[in-house]
Amino acid sequence: MRAQFVFGEVWVGLRRNLTMTAALIVVVAISLSLLGTGLLFVKQVDHTRSLWQSRLQLSVYLCSAVNPDPNCAKNGPVTKSEMSQIESTLNNLPQVVHYTYMSQAQAFQQAKQLFHNEPVMLSFVQPGDLPASFQVKMKNAQADAVPVTDALLGQPGVDSVGDDSAILTKFYQLLDGARNAVIVVAIILIVAAILLVANTIRLSAFNRRRETAIMRLVGASNFYVQLPFLVEGMIAGLFGWLIATALLAGAQAGLDGLQQYFPFPVQLSTTDLVEVVLVTMLIGLALCGSTSFLTLRRYLRV
Amino acid sequence: MIHFENVTKTYPNQSRPALESVNLDVEKGEFVFLVGPSGSGKSTFLRLILREERPSEGRIYVAGRDLARLTNWKVPQLRRRIGCVFQDFRLLPAKNVYQNIAFALEVIGKPRRFIRKVVPEVIDLVGLEGKGERMPDELSGGEQQRVAMARAFVNRPMILLADEPTGNIDPATSIGIMKVLDRINRTGTTVVMATHDAAIVDSMRKRVIELEYGKVVRDQSRGVYGQAY
Numbered sequence: 001m002r003a004q005f006v007f008g009e010v011w012v013g014l015r016r017n018l019t020m021t022a023a024l025i026v027v028v029a030i031s032l033s034l035l036g037t038g039l040l041f042v043k044q045v046d047h048t049r050s051l052w053q054s055r056l057q058l059s060v061y062l063c064s065a066v067n068p069d070p071n072c073a074k075n076g077p078v079t080k081s082e083m084s085q086i087e088s089t090l091n092n093l094p095q096v097v098h099y100t101y102m103s104q105a106q107a108f109q110q111a112k113q114l115f116h117n118e119p120v121m122l123s124f125v126q127p128g129d130l131p132a133s134f135q136v137k138m139k140n141a142q143a144d145a146v147p148v149t150d151a152l153l154g155q156p157g158v159d160s161v162g163d164d165s166a167i168l169t170k171f172y173q174l175l176d177g178a179r180n181a182v183i184v185v186a187i188i189l190i191v192a193a194i195l196l197v198a199n200t201i202r203l204s205a206f207n208r209r210r211e212t213a214i215m216r217l218v219g220a221s222n223f224y225v226q227l228p229f230l231v232e233g234m235i236a237g238l239f240g241w242l243i244a245t246a247l248l249a250g251a252q253a254g255l256d257g258l259q260q261y262f263p264f265p266v267q268l269s270t271t272d273l274v275e276v277v278l279v280t281m282l283i284g285l286a287l288c289g290s291t292s293f294l295t296l297r298r299y300l301r302v
Numbered sequence: 303m304i305h306f307e308n309v310t311k312t313y314p315n316q317s318r319p320a321l322e323s324v325n326l327d328v329e330k331g332e333f334v335f336l337v338g339p340s341g342s343g344k345s346t347f348l349r350l351i352l353r354e355e356r357p358s359e360g361r362i363y364v365a366g367r368d369l370a371r372l373t374n375w376k377v378p379q380l381r382r383r384i385g386c387v388f389q390d391f392r393l394l395p396a397k398n399v400y401q402n403i404a405f406a407l408e409v410i411g412k413p414r415r416f417i418r419k420v421v422p423e424v425i426d427l428v429g430l431e432g433k434g435e436r437m438p439d440e441l442s443g444g445e446q447q448r449v450a451m452a453r454a455f456v457n458r459p460m461i462l463l464a465d466e467p468t469g470n471i472d473p474a475t476s477i478g479i480m481k482v483l484d485r486i487n488r489t490g491t492t493v494v495m496a497t498h499d500a501a502i503v504d505s506m507r508k509r510v511i512e513l514e515y516g517k518v519v520r521d522q523s524r525g526v527y528g529q530a531y
Contacts, residue, residue, distance in 0.1 A: 005408045210394055211405075217352075217392075218457065219381030220409035222374075 009228035013204050020200045027196050028240025031189030033247035036280045038183035043272050045175045056141035059162040060134040072159050082157030095144035099136040141165050197291040205299045226296045237288030241281050303492045304328040309360035320346040322516040333487045335503050336496040338513035344496040348463050365460050385454030385462040389469035391446045393438040399449050400434035406453045428452045428482050444475035464495040500527035
């Protein structure tokens, strides 16, 4: 193997179709950075989701004396036996991790804390107004909410079940939508990049048909004939990837900028960035390498 | 060295075979002219030896190898033992004489020290002393063909195939080309030359194989171009 010879040939090849190579590098850079942005998005969404997941719980509101809802109006406020009935249901549900009882007095205290800036609001609330509740923590807040709610609703003494995750669903949909859009665009661009790699290699093979014809004639191995083209494709991919890495570092900063809109930490770590950059490198090299290889099989037969 | 056994080659979408039931042997160190009109199967014959084509029927042995059993992977090894010269020289215009010849060795991974040693030798052998730095377009047709022969011979092949090597060259220069081929032949290399050049065939008095419509119609040692009878 004579590396110097191979790289000499690669250099000649890259120089001969400089414009094609430049176009290839740009397309690879953009498609890889969009793909990477999509992956960063996925990570961001995952971070946010797991952060919320750990805090989400169901609130099982119990009937109180002043509750006008039909469930409660019929039976009146929750009784001791109804409460132990509800507790045993909670104990028997496999999805429930643990639950805590919040009495009417505790609920009132919490409300006082929440609205301590708004005395007008507070003045409307009396200690007996807020219902007592069970705060239920589940194994998987998203998936388990429905079966747990179904099991509890309609039980005597239960007024309603409030699900925190319902509020977040819209927010997740927004994030997922944005992520999907980025990934779809990235995939379209990757298809464009693949076609461009194929074309560049084909052009390169055409430009160097004299050399390859002679190489085949004097018995150069397939590997030797194809390697310069393969390396050519890979180098273009590598340059594209370097540019994409720079763009991705920018994208990470941008995503972290979203931080200010959230009152909780969802910052992407450098590890996340490095992971995404490595994934895009592998994808980029695999994409350029395999496309070059397949194109060559078609255009440089023995 | 070259052994054809009942070889027939039919190209796709053609009714008449390019070669039909060809049986022949070329021994090591022989010099053979392959003559016949255009389309008689000379080029097909050469392409089959190089395994650029596979026969439709029959067996071919080259340098002791059964080409039917040769995997694609091994074809380059076969071709390293066969040198090729063409009517149109096929030199690389961007490389000088030395680089053109060295290219044939570089691409099969020969070490540079070896290349530096053998390329000047072969330049001398074909009579291009002192012209190693010239570019192909600074050379005459005869000189370009000498470069092509040097490139074909530099790896010391067992067989040299020449497809009308004098086709683009005037008769006086052709004599020089033939002298080089003869010199290569004297090193023990088997030479198979397809040609239309009657004067050359007649003057060399070597074995002549004549093809017509894909069949061997004459195989004569010390033959001439035209019909001998």
